[in-house]
Amino acid sequence: xxxxxxxxxxxxxxxxxxxxxxxxxxxxxxxxxxxxxxxxxxxxxxxxxxxxxxxxxxxxxxxxxxxxxxxxxxxxxxxxxxxxxxxxxxxxxxxxxxxxxxxxxxxxxxxxxxxxxxxxxxxxxxxxxxxxxxxxxxxxxxxxxxxxxxxxxxxxxxxxxxxxxxxxxxxxxxxxxxxxxxxxxxxxxxxxxxxxxxxxxxxxxxxxxxxxxxxxxxxxxxxxxxxxxxxxxxxxxxxxxxxxxxxxxxxxxxxxxxxxxxxxxxxxxxxxxxxxxxxxxxxxxxxx
Amino acid sequence: xxxxxxxxxxxxxxxxxxxxxxxxxxxxxxxxxxxxxxxxxxxxxxxxxxxxxxxxxxxxxxxxxxxxxxxxxxxxxxxxxxxxxxxxxxxxxxxxxxxxxxxxxxxxxxxxxxxxxxxxxxxxxxxxxxxxxxxxxxxxxxxxxxxxxxxxxxxxxxxxxxxxxxxxxxxxxxxxxxxxxxxxxxxxxxxxxxxxxxxxxxxxxxxxxxxxxxxxxxxxxxxxxxxxxxxxxxxxxxxxxxxxxxxxxxxxxxxxxxxxxxxxxxxxxxxxxxxxxxxxxxxxxxxxxxxxxxxxxxxxxxxxxxxxxxxxxxxxxxxxxxxxxxxxxxxxx
Numbered sequence: 001x002x003x004x005x006x007x008x009x010x011x012x013x014x015x016x017x018x019x020x021x022x023x024x025x026x027x028x029x030x031x032x033x034x035x036x037x038x039x040x041x042x043x044x045x046x047x048x049x050x051x052x053x054x055x056x057x058x059x060x061x062x063x064x065x066x067x068x069x070x071x072x073x074x075x076x077x078x079x080x081x082x083x084x085x086x087x088x089x090x091x092x093x094x095x096x097x098x099x100x101x102x103x104x105x106x107x108x109x110x111x112x113x114x115x116x117x118x119x120x121x122x123x124x125x126x127x128x129x130x131x132x133x134x135x136x137x138x139x140x141x142x143x144x145x146x147x148x149x150x151x152x153x154x155x156x157x158x159x160x161x162x163x164x165x166x167x168x169x170x171x172x173x174x175x176x177x178x179x180x181x182x183x184x185x186x187x188x189x190x191x192x193x194x195x196x197x198x199x200x201x202x203x204x205x206x207x208x209x210x211x212x213x214x215x216x217x218x219x220x221x222x223x224x225x226x227x228x229x230x231x232x233x234x235x236x237x238x239x240x241x242x243x244x245x246x247x248x249x250x251x252x253x254x255x256x257x258x259x260x261x262x263x264x265x266x267x268x269x270x271x272x273x274x275x276x277x278x279x280x281x282x283x284x285x286x287x288x
Numbered sequence: 289x290x291x292x293x294x295x296x297x298x299x300x301x302x303x304x305x306x307x308x309x310x311x312x313x314x315x316x317x318x319x320x321x322x323x324x325x326x327x328x329x330x331x332x333x334x335x336x337x338x339x340x341x342x343x344x345x346x347x348x349x350x351x352x353x354x355x356x357x358x359x360x361x362x363x364x365x366x367x368x369x370x371x372x373x374x375x376x377x378x379x380x381x382x383x384x385x386x387x388x389x390x391x392x393x394x395x396x397x398x399x400x401x402x403x404x405x406x407x408x409x410x411x412x413x414x415x416x417x418x419x420x421x422x423x424x425x426x427x428x429x430x431x432x433x434x435x436x437x438x439x440x441x442x443x444x445x446x447x448x449x450x451x452x453x454x455x456x457x458x459x460x461x462x463x464x465x466x467x468x469x470x471x472x473x474x475x476x477x478x479x480x481x482x483x484x485x486x487x488x489x490x491x492x493x494x495x496x497x498x499x500x501x502x503x504x505x506x507x508x509x510x511x512x513x514x515x516x517x518x519x520x521x522x523x524x525x526x527x528x529x530x531x532x533x534x535x536x537x538x539x540x541x542x543x544x545x546x547x548x549x550x551x552x553x554x555x556x557x558x559x560x561x562x563x564x565x566x567x568x569x570x571x572x573x574x575x576x577x578x579x580x581x582x583x584x585x586x587x588x589x590x591x592x593x594x595x596x597x598x599x600x601x602x603x604x605x606x607x608x609x610x611x612x613x614x615x616x617x618x619x620x621x
Contacts, residue, residue, distance in 0.1 A: 018377070018406060018407035018408055018409065018453070019407035019408075019409065020377070020407055023407070024407040027404045027407060028404055028405050028407075030404070031400070031401045031404030031405060032401070034397075034401070035390055035392070035393060035397075035401060038392060038393065038397070039390065039392040042392050042433075043392060105387055106386045106387045106388075107387070107388070107389075107390075109353060109381075109383075109386075110381075110386075110388060110402075111405070112352075112353055113351050113352065113353060113376060113379070113380075113381050114376065114402075114405040114406060115373065115376040115377045115405075115406060115407065116405045116406070116407070121405075277353070278352075278353065278354050278355040279355055280309070281308055281345075281348075281354055
């Protein structure tokens with residue numbers, strides 16, 4: 001066996017040339033995102049479970065509205081909700097559960113000992129998950145446009161892109177925060193997320209106008225970023241037919257606020273988690 | 289402030305202590321009871337001890353993965369608690385049996401990913417990964433998905449991972465655990481060459497294998513029950529018990545609690561799974577006493593099935609210092 005030469009052979013034990021600070025953050029983030037994107041392309045079964053299956057509920061609602069003779073706008077509501085379901089599933093199970101999986105596989109310890117920011121790793125997971133899900137969500141868009149022939153007309157592609165981005169930042173920042181919560185509480189958090197899945201679907205009005213929930217329901221739903229994102233995107237795509245919950249600028253501002261809040265909470269949760277891990281000697285080992 | 293390298297050791301601990309809460313309120317477990325170590329730059333330093341001796345706890349503290357309960361630990365002159373970020377820039381950790389990376393990545397992609405977590409520049413990362421893959425004999429598998437590697441191949445990849453950042457101080461925690469003999473020997477040689485060719489690079493190795501520690505380490509600390517029992521070069525440790533004869537007996541019918549024969553302390557091994565015999569290890573200052581000692585054993589009902597004598601080894605030193613062998617009963621868990 002030979003030792004590789006040429007790195008620093010014969011040199012004093014100075015640190016090898018490496019990026020630090022913001023460059024290291026971006027480097028680590030892109031590397032972690034890269035894994036997610038590659039993974040989505042190399043595991044075809046995920047396309048079925050993450051792209052096809054989440055759209056079946058959407059198809060059922062579109063067919064139901066069609067059978068009942070509901071206005072065509074209802075079909076568009078369900079398609080927008082169905083597309084966002086793909087992201088929500090990725091946020092809960094791809095982001096929220098990820099650190100727990102990392103711990104189970106022994107990978108978490110390697111992240112904790114690396115010099116890069118843990119937020120860079122989480123951000124990479126979020127960006128990679130978002131890009132991978134973007135491809136999958138296009139399946140829902142394709143079904144809506146080419147199978148059900150829904151009609152939407154965004155009043156501005158820039159506003160549409162901006163609202164989509166704000167929605168994604170809020171959702172994935174929530175996922176980053178949930179990842180620490182899942183890790184902290186382990187299986188209990190897992191069961192809680194499972195238990196909350198259907199209520200969140202319901203309160204987010206993914207397949208019906210949120211106004212149908214009534215005043216109390218709307219108030220409860222208004223604190224969920226998924227609800228606000230769904231409603232805001234519908235307003236951009238469908239105008240008054242979306243039967244919006246709040247004025248679009250208010251929803252956009254709330255989504256931006258959620259994004260900042262959840263990112264801050266994700267950072268604090270990770271710091272707490274790491275300190276707890278060092279203090280109690282758990283979390284970085286599978287058996288602890 | 290960056291400490292002057294000449295004046296600071298690579299690793300230094302003072303009265304390092306770590307106590308864990310016992311499970312379900314069963315009191316406290318003292319993993320480290322106050323360890324003092326000083327490891328100089330350029331050394332391959334071994335921590336040798338039985339299971340539960342505190343080796344891995346010590347490594348975790350030095351790698352900023354655990355807080356010490358009290359005492360102080362510094363790596364490259366930086367405090368592991370207050371300057372954890374500075375410590376992490378200078379170290380890498382390889383633990384035997386760990387599963388680095390993701391199954392959906394190729395071997396090359398996995399090593400590249402870890403190089404990015406350490407900020408290795410793009411210009412350097414690719415060539416360095418290729419050189420490391422060649423060094424651990426995985427070049428032909430560079431494009432293979434990790435989930436298609438055998439356990440041994442995966443361990444080699446994990447080993448290479450520790451070197452992608454070209455660390456100043458490398459921590460190897462039982463790195464050859466479960467490896468086949470040839471692979472373990474090649475990786476040991478690789479580490480020793482790596483250290484030799486890079487002035488000032490330091491390796492801290494924990495191991496369960498006496499021969500590994502003996503072959504690789506410039507100095508060894510023998511650790512037991514959270515304390516350093518001895519710290520010196522392997523040769524000096526051997527010299528400390530030199531003289532006399534090292535005897536190994538295969539016996540049947542050992543009375544319970546047998547710890548000495550005619551005033552000679554013995555180390556009793558676990559029973560052989562098939563033959564049901566035990567191994568007794570002892571050292572005689574005068575080899576001529578062996579027949580008398582065998583007779584004493586027989587008088588106590590012990591049937592001696594085999595006798596062998598050999599040169600002084602590191603294991604002998606270990607037994608003399610700790611009072612039992614690494615794999616012997618009473619080694620803790």
